[in-house]
Amino acid sequence: MDFINEIVELNENKVLESVKQKLQNNEDPLKIMDDVKEAMKIIGEKFTNKEYFLPDLIMSGEILKQIFDTISPNLKESYMSKEKKGKVLLGTVFGDIHDIGKDIVKFMLDVNGFEVLDLGVDVPSDKFIKYIKEFKPKVLALSGFLTLTYDSMKEIIGKLKEAGLRDRVKIMIGGGTVDERTVEYVGADAYGQSAVDAVNIATKWMEV
Amino acid sequence: MMNPEQLLKERVQRVRDAVSLKEPDRVPITPFTDVFFPALQSGMTHKEAMYKGRRYSNASLKVFSRYDWDLYPSLLFPGLGKLSDILGVRTMKWPGAADPEFRLGDNQPYQIIEKAWIEAEEYDELLKDPTGYLLRTLVPDQNTVLNPFKKFPQLAYLAMMFSGFNFMFFFLDKDVKKMIKSFKKALRRMIGSVLGMRKYNKTMKKRGNPVAGQFALAQAPFDMVSDTLRGMRGAMIDMFRNPEELKALCELLVTPMLEGMDTSALSFGNPDEDTITLSFIPLHRGADGFMSNKQFEEFYWPTLTKLMDGMIKKDIIPMPFFEGRYTDRLDFLAEFAKTHKGKMVYWFHDTDIIKVKEMMGDYVCIRGNVPASLLVGGPPNAVEEYVKKCIEGCMEGGGYLVDGGVSGIPNEAKHENVQAMTDAVHKYGWYRK
Numbered sequence: 065m066d067f068i069n070e071i072v073e074l075n076e077n078k079v080l081e082s083v084k085q086k087l088q089n090n091e092d093p094l095k096i097m098d099d100v101k102e103a104m105k106i107i108g109e110k111f112t113n114k115e116y117f118l119p120d121l122i123m124s125g126e127i128l129k130q131i132f133d134t135i136s137p138n139l140k141e142s143y144m145s146k147e148k149k150g151k152v153l154l155g156t157v158f159g160d161i162h163d164i165g166k167d168i169v170k171f172m173l174d175v176n177g178f179e180v181l182d183l184g185v186d187v188p189s190d191k192f193i194k195y196i197k198e199f200k201p202k203v204l205a206l207s208g209f210l211t212l213t214y215d216s217m218k219e220i221i222g223k224l225k226e227a228g229l230r231d232r233v234k235i236m237i238g239g240g241t242v243d244e245r246t247v248e249y250v251g252a253d254a255y256g257q258s259a260v261d262a263v264n265i266a267t268k269w270m271e272v
Numbered sequence: 273m274m275n276p277e278q279l280l281k282e283r284v285q286r287v288r289d290a291v292s293l294k295e296p297d298r299v300p301i302t303p304f305t306d307v308f309f310p311a312l313q314s315g316m317t318h319k320e321a322m323y324k325g326r327r328y329s330n331a332s333l334k335v336f337s338r339y340d341w342d343l344y345p346s347l348l349f350p351g352l353g354k355l356s357d358i359l360g361v362r363t364m365k366w367p368g369a370a371d372p373e374f375r376l377g378d379n380q381p382y383q384i385i386e387k388a389w390i391e392a393e394e395y396d397e398l399l400k401d402p403t404g405y406l407l408r409t410l411v412p413d414q415n416t417v418l419n420p421f422k423k424f425p426q427l428a429y430l431a432m433m434f435s436g437f438n439f440m441f442f443f444l445d446k447d448v449k450k451m452i453k454s455f456k457k458a459l460r461r462m463i464g465s466v467l468g469m470r471k472y473n474k475t476m477k478k479r480g481n482p483v484a485g486q487f488a489l490a491q492a493p494f495d496m497v498s499d500t501l502r503g504m505r506g507a508m509i510d511m512f513r514n515p516e517e518l519k520a521l522c523e524l525l526v527t528p529m530l531e532g533m534d535t536s537a538l539s540f541g542n543p544d545e546d547t548i549t550l551s552f553i554p555l556h557r558g559a560d561g562f563m564s565n566k567q568f569e570e571f572y573w574p575t576l577t578k579l580m581d582g583m584i585k586k587d588i589i590p591m592p593f594f595e596g597r598y599t600d601r602l603d604f605l606a607e608f609a610k611t612h613k614g615k616m617v618y619w620f621h622d623t624d625i626i627k628v629k630e631m632m633g634d635y636v637c638i639r640g641n642v643p644a645s646l647l648v649g650g651p652p653n654a655v656e657e658y659v660k661k662c663i664e665g666c667m668e669g670g671g672y673l674v675d676g677g678v679s680g681i682p683n684e685a686k687h688e689n690v691q692a693m694t695d696a697v698h699k700y701g702w703y704r705k
Binding site: 074076114115116117118121122123125126159160162163164210211212214215240241242243245246248249257258 | 306377383595655
C-alpha cells in the first residue's frame with residue numbers, strides 16, 4: 065500500500081527508489097505494475113473529484129514513464145492491453161493543431177480502462193473514416209479548439225453518413241469553444257465540457 | 273445627426289463610464305474580433321490576410337464600419353506573414369509560410385507551436401543573466417535570422433578598455449553582417465506595417481469609430497513561461513521539481529513586460545485622449561481544471577496581479593480575458609477587484625457572468641460573453657435572446673461591456689449573427705434615451 069501511496073502522492077524520488085528496491089529484492093515486475101495501475105486509477109479518481117488537476121496528471125505521467133524505463137519498456141504493452149472496457153477513436157480534427165484537451169481526455173480514458181487510439185492533431189476526415197473501418201471503435205471522440213473546427217467536424221460526420229458508417233459509432237465532441245449548441249450544428253451525439261465528462265459519456269455508451 | 277467627431281467622443285465616454293462603474297446612456301458594445309474575421313467576410317483567404325497587408329486593412333475598415341459599435345478592434349499586424357518569413361519565425365505555423373515545415377493550409381489561421389525552448393537544467397543560467405541568456409539562446413532559436421546572436425559577447429567582456437571598439441567586433445562577423453541585411457529588410461516591412469496601423473486608426477477615427485489601443489497586449493507571467501519558455505508540460509513539471517526557480521522566473525518577467533508596453537506604445541502613437549487603452553491579457557493556464565486553487569494561488573495569481581497593479585499605476589486598464597471557465601477562482605478575482613475599484617475590465621468566456629455581476633459588479637466592469645457557437649451557428653433570434661439576458665443581468669450601475677465570449681467575434685462568425693448581437697444592444701441596452 066505504501067508504494068501505491070507514494071505514486072498517488074507524486075513523490076517522484078521515493079517511487080523510483082522503491083522500484084529499484086523491489087527489483088533488487090526480485091519482486092515480480094508484473095506485480096509492481098499492478099500496483100502502478102492501481103495508483104493511476106486512484107489518480108484518475110482524484111482528478112474526477114477535483115482533488116488533482118492537470119499538473120498532477122502530467123507529473124504522474126512523468127513518473128509512470130520513469131517506472132517503465134526502470135523496469136522494462138516492454139511492460140508498457142502488457143500494462144496497456146489488459147481488460148479493456150471498449151474502443152475509442154480520438155483526434156483533433158483537421159485545421160487545428162491544439163492537443164492539450166485531447167491529451168487529457170486520452171489520459172483519463174486510458175486510466176479508466178478504455179482502449180484509445182489517438183490519431184493526433186490536424187487529422188484529415190478520410191483518416192477518421194479509414195480508422196473507423198479498421199479499428200472499429202464504438203465511440204468517436206473529436207476535439208477542436210478553434211472555431212473553424214465546427215465545419216471540420218461537420219464534414220467528418222457528413223462523410224461518415226455518406227459511407228454508411230454513422231450508425232456504427234456514437235460521436236462525442238469537446239474543446240475550447242465547443243458547447244451543447246455545437247452538437248446540433250455538427251451532427252454529433254454529445255458534448256463534454258471536461259475529460260471527466262468524456263469518461264462518463266463513453267462509459268454510458270459502452271454499456272448500451 | 274451627430275458629426276463623426278461628436279460620435280467619437282460620445283462613444284469613448286460611454287465606454288469610459290462603463291469601465292469606471294458609472295451608468296452611461298447605453299450599455300456599450302466593444303467587440304474584439306479574431307484576426308481573420310474581416311478577411312473571411314471579404315472573401316479573402318487566411319493566407320491573403322497575412323500577406324496582403326493593404327487589402328486586409330481595407331477589408332477591416334469596410335467590414336467593421338458596417339456595425340454601430342462603441343469601440344472597434346485594432347488591426348492585425350499588416351504583412352505579418354512576410355515579416356515572419358524574413359525573421360524566420362519558429363514559434364508558430366502559418367498559412368503561406370515560405371518554409372514548408374512551418375506552413376499551414378491557405379485557409380487555416382496561424383497557430384502557436386508550444387514546446388520547451390528552455391530546459392529545466394538551464395534555470396540557473398537564465399536566472400543569473402536573463403537578458404544575456406534570452407538574447408543568446410531563446411531569440412536565435414525562435415528566429416532563424418537572429419541566429420548570429422548566439423555569438424553575442426558576454427557583457428563583462430565589454431567592460432575592458434575601449435568598450436565601443438570591443439562591441440564593434442561583434443558586427444564584423446560575416447554572419448552578423450548578413451543578419452543586419454535581413455534586419456534592415458524586416459525593419460522596412462515593420463515600419464510599413466506600423467504606418468498601416470496608424471492609418472487605419474486615423475481613418476476609423478475620422479468616421480467616428482474609436483479603436484482599442486494596439487500596443488497593450490500582455491500575458492500572465494506564468495503563461496509566458498508556459499507558452500514560450502518551458503512549454504506547458506515543462507512549466508507544470510517545474511511546479512513539482514523546481515518550484516522556487518519557476519516562481520523566480522515569473523517574478524522576473526513582470527517589470528520587463530511593463531517596460532515593453534511603453535516601448536510599443538510609442539511606436540503605435542497611442543494612447544491619446546480619444547483612445548481607450550484596454551490591455552488585453554489573454555490568460556491560458558489559469559482556468560479551472562488547468563491547476564488547483566492552491567497551485568493557482570502559489571504560481572499563477574501573484575505575478576499576474578503584480579502586473580495588473582503595475583498597469584493601473586501607469587493608467588492602463590488591465591483587461592484579463594478569462595478564457596475557459598473561472599468558476600473556481602471567483603474569490604481571487606473578487607478580492608483583487610475590491611482593491612482596484614473601477615480600474616479594470618474582467619472579460620469572461622465560459623463563466624456565468626450574471627453570477628459574477630452579483631459577486632463583484634460593484635468593483636469591476638464585466639465584459640462578455642456571447643458564445644462562439646451562437647455567433648457562428650446562430651440563429652439571429654437566439655443571439656438576440658442571449659444578449660438580452662446578459663444585458664438584463666449585468667447592466668445595473670454601469671460596468672458592463674457586450675462582446676463575444678471567445679476572443680470576441682470568432683473568425684467564422686456569420687454577419688447576420690454579429691448584426692443581431694449589435695442590434696440587441698441598441699434595442700435593450702438603454703439606461704436613458
